Amino acid sequence: MPIEGGNFRADQVSLLAGTIHQRCTDPRLGEWLEVLADSSLADDPHSDPGATISRLHRDYKRACRLTTELVEAMSRATVIGQQRWEVARHDQNFSHFKPALAEIFRLKREIASRLAEPDQSRYDALLDEYEPNAKASEIRQVFNDLRPHLVQLSQQILDARHPPNERILQRKAAKESQRKLSELAAQRIGFDFQRGRLDQTTHPFCTTLGPSDCRILTRYQEKWLPAGLFGTLHEAGHGLYEQGLRQDWYGLPPGSYASLGIHESQSRLWENLVGRSYPFWQHFWPETRSILGKTVQDLSLYEFWRSINTSRPSLIRVEADEVTYNLHIIIRFDLEQALLENELSVDDLPDAWADRYESDLQIRPPSVREGVLQDVHWSAGLIGYFPTYTLGNLIASQLLTAARDQVGDLDAQWRVGEFSPLLDWLRAQIHRHGQCYSADELIHKATGKPLSSAPLVQHLRTKYAEVYRL
Amino acid sequence: MPIEGGNFRADQVSLLAGTIHQRCTDPRLGEWLEVLADSSLADDPHSDPGATISRLHRDYKRACRLTTELVEAMSRATVIGQQRWEVARHDQNFSHFKPALAEIFRLKREIASRLAEPDQSRYDALLDEYEPNAKASEIRQVFNDLRPHLVQLSQQILDARHPPNERILQRKAAKESQRKLSELAAQRIGFDFQRGRLDQTTHPFCTTLGPSDCRILTRYQEKWLPAGLFGTLHEAGHGLYEQGLRQDWYGLPPGSYASLGIHESQSRLWENLVGRSYPFWQHFWPETRSILGKTVQDLSLYEFWRSINTSRPSLIRVEADEVTYNLHIIIRFDLEQALLENELSVDDLPDAWADRYESDLQIRPPSVREGVLQDVHWSAGLIGYFPTYTLGNLIASQLLTAARDQVGDLDAQWRVGEFSPLLDWLRAQIHRHGQCYSADELIHKATGKPLSSAPLVQHLRTKYAEVYRL
Numbered sequence: 001m002p003i004e005g006g007n008f009r010a011d012q013v014s015l016l017a018g019t020i021h022q023r024c025t026d027p028r029l030g031e032w033l034e035v036l037a038d039s040s041l042a043d044d045p046h047s048d049p050g051a052t053i054s055r056l057h058r059d060y061k062r063a064c065r066l067t068t069e070l071v072e073a074m075s076r077a078t079v080i081g082q083q084r085w086e087v088a089r090h091d092q093n094f095s096h097f098k099p100a101l102a103e104i105f106r107l108k109r110e111i112a113s114r115l116a117e118p119d120q121s122r123y124d125a126l127l128d129e130y131e132p133n134a135k136a137s138e139i140r141q142v143f144n145d146l147r148p149h150l151v152q153l154s155q156q157i158l159d160a161r162h163p164p165n166e167r168i169l170q171r172k173a174a175k176e177s178q179r180k181l182s183e184l185a186a187q188r189i190g191f192d193f194q195r196g197r198l199d200q201t202t203h204p205f206c207t208t209l210g211p212s213d214c215r216i217l218t219r220y221q222e223k224w225l226p227a228g229l230f231g232t233l234h235e236a237g238h239g240l241y242e243q244g245l246r247q248d249w250y251g252l253p254p255g256s257y258a259s260l261g262i263h264e265s266q267s268r269l270w271e272n273l274v275g276r277s278y279p280f281w282q283h284f285w286p287e288t289r290s291i292l293g294k295t296v297q298d299l300s301l302y303e304f305w306r307s308i309n310t311s312r313p314s315l316i317r318v319e320a321d322e323v324t325y326n327l328h329i330i331i332r333f334d335l336e337q338a339l340l341e342n343e344l345s346v347d348d349l350p351d352a353w354a355d356r357y358e359s360d361l362q363i364r365p366p367s368v369r370e371g372v373l374q375d376v377h378w379s380a381g382l383i384g385y386f387p388t389y390t391l392g393n394l395i396a397s398q399l400l401t402a403a404r405d406q407v408g409d410l411d412a413q414w415r416v417g418e419f420s421p422l423l424d425w426l427r428a429q430i431h432r433h434g435q436c437y438s439a440d441e442l443i444h445k446a447t448g449k450p451l452s453s454a455p456l457v458q459h460l461r462t463k464y465a466e467v468y469r470l
Numbered sequence: 471m472p473i474e475g476g477n478f479r480a481d482q483v484s485l486l487a488g489t490i491h492q493r494c495t496d497p498r499l500g501e502w503l504e505v506l507a508d509s510s511l512a513d514d515p516h517s518d519p520g521a522t523i524s525r526l527h528r529d530y531k532r533a534c535r536l537t538t539e540l541v542e543a544m545s546r547a548t549v550i551g552q553q554r555w556e557v558a559r560h561d562q563n564f565s566h567f568k569p570a571l572a573e574i575f576r577l578k579r580e581i582a583s584r585l586a587e588p589d590q591s592r593y594d595a596l597l598d599e600y601e602p603n604a605k606a607s608e609i610r611q612v613f614n615d616l617r618p619h620l621v622q623l624s625q626q627i628l629d630a631r632h633p634p635n636e637r638i639l640q641r642k643a644a645k646e647s648q649r650k651l652s653e654l655a656a657q658r659i660g661f662d663f664q665r666g667r668l669d670q671t672t673h674p675f676c677t678t679l680g681p682s683d684c685r686i687l688t689r690y691q692e693k694w695l696p697a698g699l700f701g702t703l704h705e706a707g708h709g710l711y712e713q714g715l716r717q718d719w720y721g722l723p724p725g726s727y728a729s730l731g732i733h734e735s736q737s738r739l740w741e742n743l744v745g746r747s748y749p750f751w752q753h754f755w756p757e758t759r760s761i762l763g764k765t766v767q768d769l770s771l772y773e774f775w776r777s778i779n780t781s782r783p784s785l786i787r788v789e790a791d792e793v794t795y796n797l798h799i800i801i802r803f804d805l806e807q808a809l810l811e812n813e814l815s816v817d818d819l820p821d822a823w824a825d826r827y828e829s830d831l832q833i834r835p836p837s838v839r840e841g842v843l844q845d846v847h848w849s850a851g852l853i854g855y856f857p858t859y860t861l862g863n864l865i866a867s868q869l870l871t872a873a874r875d876q877v878g879d880l881d882a883q884w885r886v887g888e889f890s891p892l893l894d895w896l897r898a899q900i901h902r903h904g905q906c907y908s909a910d911e912l913i914h915k916a917t918g919k920p921l922s923s924a925p926l927v928q929h930l931r932t933k934y935a936e937v938y939r940l
Contacts, residue, residue: 001667001679001683002663002664002665002666002667002682002683002684003664004664004665004682004683005665005679005680005682005683007682008680008681008682008683008720009679009680009683012680193472194472194473194474195472195474195475196472197471197472209471209475209479210475210478210479210482211478212472212474212475212477212478213471213472213474213475213478213479214472250478
């Protein structure tokens with residue numbers, strides 16, 4: 001956006017946010033929902049009507065706890081926040097962003113205080129927006145279980161004597177070849193191009209414009225193959241979930257994603273657990289060689305597979321590997337709770353960030369650009385969003401472990417390019433339920449167990465023992 | 471859009487169109503406008519409040535002549551029309567588009583019949599949407615004056631013994647260099663990058679997202695320099711108009727463009743009358759040589775200038791030159807009137823199109839893709855839109871002729887890179903009036919004369935005598 005365009009955008013966005021809030025808190029809506037909630041339609045909370053009533057009623061009550069003025073102020077603060085964040089990033093100067101960030105946390109504190117139920121912390125109340133019914137205390141427990149394993153494994157990897165050859169991934173590959181390869185990969189795992197598109201962008205994402213119009217966007221880097229290919233598999237994983245939601249309930253709870261954690265589990269499952277697996281590459285290697293030509297001609301499948309599973313502590317979350325990624329998330333999860341609870345001031349944030357990177361990842365950001373200013377989330381008011389990324393990784397592993405029990409020999413299927421048995425299982429277990437079950441319920445129904453760090457730890461230990469010959 | 475996404479998009483767009491129509495025809499709005507129209511605020515129709523009342527009242531009365539059902543049906547027909555048009559273009563098969571186009575013209579006939587005032591033809595009633603108060607009969611008169619001159623000049627050009635070297639323009643020029651050059655050109659003529667941006671796209675356009683957020687989009691072709699550079703100057707011309715509208719009246723008649731013809735006059739003026747003039751290139755040549763390097767190093771300014779003014783009858787409107795462009799428009803203007811009045815059936819359209827190209831431009835389209843299916847307009851329900859392009863060319867020449875009288879020696883100014891005197895004059899004569907005067911009134915006020923073909927004919931004859939050494 002041009003620099004002078006910001007104020008009008010803030011006016012527009014806050015007007016829209018206020019208008020939407022007024023509509024969503026219309027007392028008539030509340031009366032109707034009360035009647036419905038007391039009717040037999042709501043008897044089974046997991047039925048389509050029951051889930052619809054319960055979810056809309058919950059959203060209505062949450063909205064009513066906020067004033068339109070507060071919603072407008074929050075919305076304005078985030079438009080300004082994103083503009084200031086961009087300037088601060090460009091200038092590598094945190095102080096340009098600091099007042100806007102302080103205002104965002106001030107407003108979020110007020111919002112959280114108003115939203116919190118008696119059994120919720122303020123952070124829980126914000127988390128609820130992205131991960132309904134989740135509790136920070138429970139997430140912290142799982143993260144605490146996970147963390148020492150990641151730190152230990154990461155250290156073992158650093159000490160490994162026979163690491164894979166990372167430089168393979170920096171070989172030049174024409175963007176057009178990468179595009180072909182990525183499109184083929186998305187198609188192969190089941191993304192429906194009659195009901196979706198794959199295009200290019202600066203920051204990869206997946207968005208749904210209608211029940212049969214799912215857009216995935218990726219970016220290709222000429223000298224960094226994983227960006228385009230695994231970026232596409234990640235977004236296609238989100239897209240498969242969107243395409244698997246029931247079209248006849250589009251826009252209503254039974255046709256909407258259950259939580260951000262569940263959404264991320266689908267993208268991570270296809271990106272990492274399928275897309276970085278050896279059986280997938282046993283299938284996909286001949287086509288890759290034919291499309292990428294010289295870039296990979298001298299490589300064995302095994303060498304290539306090891307290279308795409310390289311792990312190394314790094315500064316930038318979105319470029320992190322499977323092992324270290326979750327350490328980036330845990331840092332953010334801890335810091336945003338401290339900020340919200342006034343245990344950490346915005347003034348001290350850049351140092352706190354750098355200190356945590358040094359202690360957790362043994363690497364200190366040389367600038368705020370590669371440190372605290374790398375993510376857009378806080379500037380956009382997304383507090384309580386970060387943990388859903390690691391929840392996604394945990395859920396993905398737990399789901400895949402269950403699928404291995406229930407679907408048969410997945411490795412053997414992938415080896416011959418059969419991905420539909422797994423997709424069908426995910427459709428039946430997750431996609432078609434929409435919001436008729438909560439994330440916790442879906443996990444329990446599909447895997448028979450509550451969320452646990454064990455499957456992810458097991459997956460990482462097994463794979464990285466092989467990749468790094470530990 | 472993915473193929474399966476079409477129906478939902480049609481649902482959405484027609485719902486929105488219907489909702490907007492219902493809001494715009496709210497009887498309370500009519501009552502308020504009646505009161506205002508009878509008040510002293512409306513006494514001076516050229517004052518800000520007077521123009522606001524009169525324009526909003528006119529729009530209100532027009533909207534009330536249509537039913538919401540008709541608006542929704544039209545809107546749905548155009549979404550489907552654009553989808554069918556794409557398929558037909560891809561398959562080079564007009565029959566895939568024919569039923570949708572017939573439906574569009576059927577609905578447009580009904581809309582035009584309802585909208586037409588007693589002194590308006592049905593075509594006038596549609597034209598009114600894009601060129602308020604214009605009459606097809608008057609436009610036809612000016613076009614009839616213009617046409618023989620274009621045909622004659624085009625023939626002289628074809629017969630010229632010393633044409634410029636067209637192949638210069640096909641020389642390879644890196645897109646990044648073209649981008650730099652185009653950005654510099656837009657900046658030089660006065661486009662404000664604090665209040666706007668220049669980006670890349672497939673089909674160039676200009677759009678305004680707020681009073682200080684004007685976006686111009688262009689595309690660069692590695693082996694066709696004019697596409698990017700003159701595309702940018704064209705869109706920047708639109709952008710200068712948008713940036714010259716009064717911000718405090720943004721979204722209301724005094725802060726809105728007067729008509730599409732006036733809008734196009736601004737883009738054509740900067741693209742063709744300034745951007746393809748010799749004085750402009752006397753100024754811009756050294757920078758161009760430095761940015762494009764080898765591509766133009768062996769050329770003289772004069773050779774280069776002649777090449778960018780090449781003229782040749784062609785099939786594709788958007789690629790046509792200054793001389794032949796208006797012949798493309800006159801064909802469309804005639805055909806769409808015949809279609810609307812049922813003097814030509816949709817069945818016979820492809821042949822009628824090809825016949826007119828053969829008689830007017832001595833070139834027959836080898837396929838419908840390069841013939842009747844080349845433009846998106848009719849598929850989008852834009853009937854009565856095409857003539858505004860040639861009106862733009864006519865108005866541009868007439869304005870520039872007047873500016874030469876009133877501003878001083880423009881050529882001398884351009885030669886030293888001074889474009890602000892002309893821009894200031896356009897701001898004062900056109901931009902800051904918004905819709906306080908009609909297009910006709912603006913032309914009369916600025917030039918002292920009604921619209922005429924003479925200035926454009928004079929401009930083309932003088933320039934092309936030099937370029938082709940006629």
